[in-house]
Amino acid sequence: MIPDDALVLHPHKIATEAWLKSIVIAHNFCPFAKQTLTRNSIRFSTIDDSAIDTCLQLLMDECERLDTDETIETTLLIYSAAFAGFDDYLDFLNYAETLLIQQGYEGVYQLASFHPDYCFEGAEPDDPANYTNRSPYPMLHLLRESSIEKALASFPNPQNIPKKNVALARKLGLAKMRELLAACY
Template structure:
């Protein structure tokens, strides 16, 4: 997208390319990266109300800009604590429904401390949803459905990711994530 990227957004773009695409965590990310159809935006989440308003504005931007397929909304500062992030995510999902976007847009969640429900914190599988910063991934439902319809065995993606992350191991994955975050 033609917007100038903040340093955190540029690092997140590097994460998409150097981690998500490199490890094929999302088999559809490469196409969107090559097509320059991913919007990266940084929003302060120190106060939830303006951050939630920014989410609604991103939905409206997607409504008005069909060449943007997806938005990665970095939420910094404000949601460094994973439990706070999950609370925010619940409110954000309810807001999308309230605003009439259910079935139009979907939220995927990423956080540096992401931990799947019931998983151990150090399980490498968590890295499939770990990112340099807390973020919401706003996806077009229609685009996602189209991509999944043309992908063999899409139901196997999560299991394949878990297996791949466990093969790579927590130490390597943590080092890669820290390097992409500039630590």
Template sequence: MEPSSLRQTRAWVESFVVAHDICPFAGREMRRDSIRYVLAEASDLEGLLHELVAECRHLDAHADIATTLLIAPAGMDDFDAYLDWLELAERLMEELGYVGIYQLASFHPDYVFDGVAADDPANATNRSPWPMLHILREAELERAIANHADPEGIPERNMARLREPGSAALAAGLAARGVE
């Protein structure tokens, strides 16, 4: 049986990210079954960084996978510790020559954008059931952006939609994360 963290993440992608067009590129990859969901076994920074490298190497060897969600169910509960992981991960990606090949996006249950209040509904765009790093193929991202009318406007559109009173997208995001 699939671990609950994987089931919850898949449900979040389907019922929030895709269903509410939070990422207009995710639906295509979900339909193509080209999203890889990986449950990290490590709970410490060093181990998680090793798993990130292993996942990049897996992507190197499997061109049919468009993107990976590396889910960290243990060790990254604290948002500040998670940000440390993200910072080290980005540096490691640079050191390994993955800049321009892969890009990291970040998601955490307690995600707060810099300069935004913790209770601002706009934070829900990056709040997920579990701490995770999203490894995107740059080539896939560039292809998707080239076919989108306003890729720069996506974050602002999402933030505005989530801030609307009675936002269905916000309610779906909270439900997918198990928050009532």
């Protein structure tokens, strides 16, 4: 793993930040992302290991980091060498969610999932709506539950965010969504 505070510019972090700015923020898929990025309170952590046990340990390490560092609002764990297959990623996501519960983090942190081949259950792979959760690399987004609750409390009709995102992605169309994601690399 290359620490995100190293002086080396990691290509996976660069692509992920481009995705965050040009897709997530530019198309308002997450109405809270811009403020968090502007405040510089997103931690980008690239994990170059592919062993599931190591990746799970690094997730727990990140929870502990968030426990002690209030300046980090949220972390994007970017898996540069693991979980290329979407089914493998879903298995890992299940392990990660189970581990959060086992380690007492249920209600403290929440995971959001992103993958280059993300496909919602029951959706066709070429449905543009899948691009609301497609990212340059397999990724877990570790969020503070308290921050989510606070943000949602001041946002009108937060339950409509996913519907709005799906509608926008479908309006933009498959070709445009593919183009936007490809431009991040």
